Amino acid sequence: xxxTRDPITARGAAQPTVGWPPWRRALWYHAAFWARTWRGQVxxxxxxxxxxxxxxxxGVGQLVNNHAGGVDGVPYxxxxxxxxxxxNAMQIASNETMWxxxxxxxxxxxxxxxxxxxxxxxDLVIAKxxxxxxxxxxxxxxxxxxxxxxxxxxSPWAVLLPLAGVLTGLAYAAPIAAYTATQENPxxxxxxxxxxxxxMFLFSGGFYPIxxxxxxxxxVVQIVPLYHGVALCRTLALGQGTPAAxxxxxxxxxxxxxxxxxxxxxxxxxxxxx
Amino acid sequence: MPLVAARGLVKRFGEFTAVDGIDFEIYGGESFxxxxxxxxxxxxTMKMVSCISPATEGELxxxxxxxxxxxxxxxxxxxxxxxxxxxxxxxxxxxxxxMYGRYFDLPRAEIRRRVTQLAERANDKADNFSGGMKRRLxxxxxxxxxxxxxxxxxxxxxxxxxxxxxxxxxxxxxxxEGVTLVITTHYMDEAExxxxxxVVMDRGKxxxxxxxxxxxxRHSTREVLELRFGxxxxxxxxxxxxxxxxxxxxxPDRLLLYVKDGDEALAAVHARGLTPxxxxxxxxxxxxxxxxLTGRTLVD
Numbered sequence: 001x002x003x004t005r006d007p008i009t010a011r012g013a014a015q016p017t018v019g020w021p022p023w024r025r026a027l028w029y030h031a032a033f034w035a036r037t038w039r040g041q042v043x044x045x046x047x048x049x050x051x052x053x054x055x056x057x058x059g060v061g062q063l064v065n066n067h068a069g070g071v072d073g074v075p076y077x078x079x080x081x082x083x084x085x086x087x088n089a090m091q092i093a094s095n096e097t098m099w100x101x102x103x104x105x106x107x108x109x110x111x112x113x114x115x116x117x118x119x120x121x122x123d124l125v126i127a128k129x130x131x132x133x134x135x136x137x138x139x140x141x142x143x144x145x146x147x148x149x150x151x152x153x154x155s156p157w158a159v160l161l162p163l164a165g166v167l168t169g170l171a172y173a174a175p176i177a178a179y180t181a182t183q184e185n186p187x188x189x190x191x192x193x194x195x196x197x198x199x200m201f202l203f204s205g206g207f208y209p210i211x212x213x214x215x216x217x218x219x220v221v222q223i224v225p226l227y228h229g230v231a232l233c234r235t236l237a238l239g240q241g242t243p244a245a246x247x248x249x250x251x252x253x254x255x256x257x258x259x260x261x262x263x264x265x266x267x268x269x270x271x272x273x274x
Numbered sequence: 275m276p277l278v279a280a281r282g283l284v285k286r287f288g289e290f291t292a293v294d295g296i297d298f299e300i301y302g303g304e305s306f307x308x309x310x311x312x313x314x315x316x317x318x319t320m321k322m323v324s325c326i327s328p329a330t331e332g333e334l335x336x337x338x339x340x341x342x343x344x345x346x347x348x349x350x351x352x353x354x355x356x357x358x359x360x361x362x363x364x365x366x367x368x369x370x371x372x373m374y375g376r377y378f379d380l381p382r383a384e385i386r387r388r389v390t391q392l393a394e395r396a397n398d399k400a401d402n403f404s405g406g407m408k409r410r411l412x413x414x415x416x417x418x419x420x421x422x423x424x425x426x427x428x429x430x431x432x433x434x435x436x437x438x439x440x441x442x443x444x445x446x447x448x449x450x451e452g453v454t455l456v457i458t459t460h461y462m463d464e465a466e467x468x469x470x471x472x473v474v475m476d477r478g479k480x481x482x483x484x485x486x487x488x489x490x491x492r493h494s495t496r497e498v499l500e501l502r503f504g505x506x507x508x509x510x511x512x513x514x515x516x517x518x519x520x521x522x523x524x525x526p527d528r529l530l531l532y533v534k535d536g537d538e539a540l541a542a543v544h545a546r547g548l549t550p551x552x553x554x555x556x557x558x559x560x561x562x563x564x565x566x567l568t569g570r571t572l573v574d
Contacts, residue, residue, distance in 0.1 A: 016381060017380065
């Protein structure tokens with residue numbers, strides 16, 4: 001074996017490497033942390049949808065089915081189940097991109113550690129968003145299986161449900177992460193959660209068709225990303241919806257995820273590489 | 275060829291100029307220091323040298339490369355010990371090293387092979403380590419990639435005296451192994467003990483450079499006589515002893531007389547009928563150099 005000697009330091013410059021690009025090394029960080037606590041997380045990501053489906057499908061569902069004969073021609077459970085996946089994706093995305101990102105900047109300072117290595121701010125963004133995507137995908141697969149077990153899927157397109165979840169998750173994760181990177185403390189997080197996330201959860205057509213809402217509110221809801229996530233998931237699960245509407249939902253979420261990612265790289269760079 | 279070369283280096287944050295046109299060169303195998311009070315521009319300089327923050331103006335080469343264009347390649351060969359600890363406290367010492375080593379794309383087995391010193395504490399949570407041990411773990415972490423240049427930003431700030439000695443001992447060992455060290459500090463004793471060569475920084479500028487002993491010889495006398503006269507002010511006494519020393523500095527709590535022979539000067543002070551509450555004869559330090567050059571003390 002020949003060792004190349006560096007002309008400046010006169011030291012052997014060869015390092016054994018695995019051959020991963022920097023962003024994947026940063027992704028490994030997330031995966032390694034997740035691997036330490038995966039039991040608790042898997043449990044909650046299975047349990048949450050099962051409890052929800054049971055309560056909605058058996059409790060509220062009975063009531064709706066008996067009195068209104070289901071919603072949009074399907075039983076209430078089948079109507080609400082795909083929406084829960086989109087809501088779950090939003091939940092995971094916001095949980096992953098508020099406190100944990102602030103912690104990595106301020107408390108554990110792990111982002112500062114990372115940028116003193118060959119990893120750059122952009123790599124950290126790619127890794128973080130990839131991680132949110134992977135996390136949502138894992139939950140999405142288990143969720144889709146649970147929904148299938150309840151017999152609530154009506155279309156073969158339903159195999160794409162985890163992907164729709166990922167897209168919804170990224171449409172939230174990227175802009176929220178971009179915002180978090182501009183914050184010095186978590187003071188605004190509870191406000192954001194209470195006045196943005198929870199209303200979106202309640203009013204984006206997950207639990208009832210938005211045609212039930214007053215007209216002005218319907219047009220507001222249509223600019224909420226979760227509305228498009230819910231509609232997309234429902235389209236895939238029930239095989240309803242026109243190609244044009246579906247393309248619009250996808251485009252809306254993609255646009256948010258892309259613009260959000262760009263903003264995110266910008267705010268991470270401003271913070272870490274100033 | 276120097277490992278690091280800077281010419282006219284400037285760092286501005288908006289209107290504020292943190293580093294105001296400095297020149298320096300750092301050579302392989304030496305231990306180079308940036309000494310100055312808080313806010314002198316040391317950390318900003320460190321961030322530019324470690325290719326995290328870009329220079330606003332001036333030329334900088336690190337390991338012969340341009341940080342602007344080859345940041346990740348340079349950082350692959352640097353080790354950085356930041357001012358604030360940034361360990362993953364939930365993880366064990368070994369996992370901290372693995373986590374960090376993975377950023378350098380080192381295989382796990384290779385990281386384990388390189389960890390020789392942790393021994394019995396490898397599987398302790400980093401949170402359970404003392405302040406000095408945390409610092410040493412951070413230093414161990416920065417060495418996992420076997421860097422050509424180790425950069426330490428205020429390595430002992432916030433540590434108790436015992437922990438400081440623990441860190442110094444480790445750095446001294448690295449120095450004797452030929453590792454190139456770059457250290458920022460506002461402790462003159464640290465700079466004197468660890469640095470072969472240093473620059474003294476104040477308000478973003480370099481006010482002096484050289485070996486610690488040379489700087490002291492050039493800018494101060496051999497000995498210093500410190501006199502304390504209680505709380506009623508030292509001004510009147512300063513006038514009386516003025517001609518006994520090459521220079522007299524009046525600090526809020528004491529007078530400093532810069533002299534060749536401290537004991538002789540003290541005898542002369544007594545001979546003039548002055549009875550200070552306390553008197554101390556000591557060698558000149560970098561603190562005196564800083565005071566001479568800037569009119570201020572290093573640690574306020």
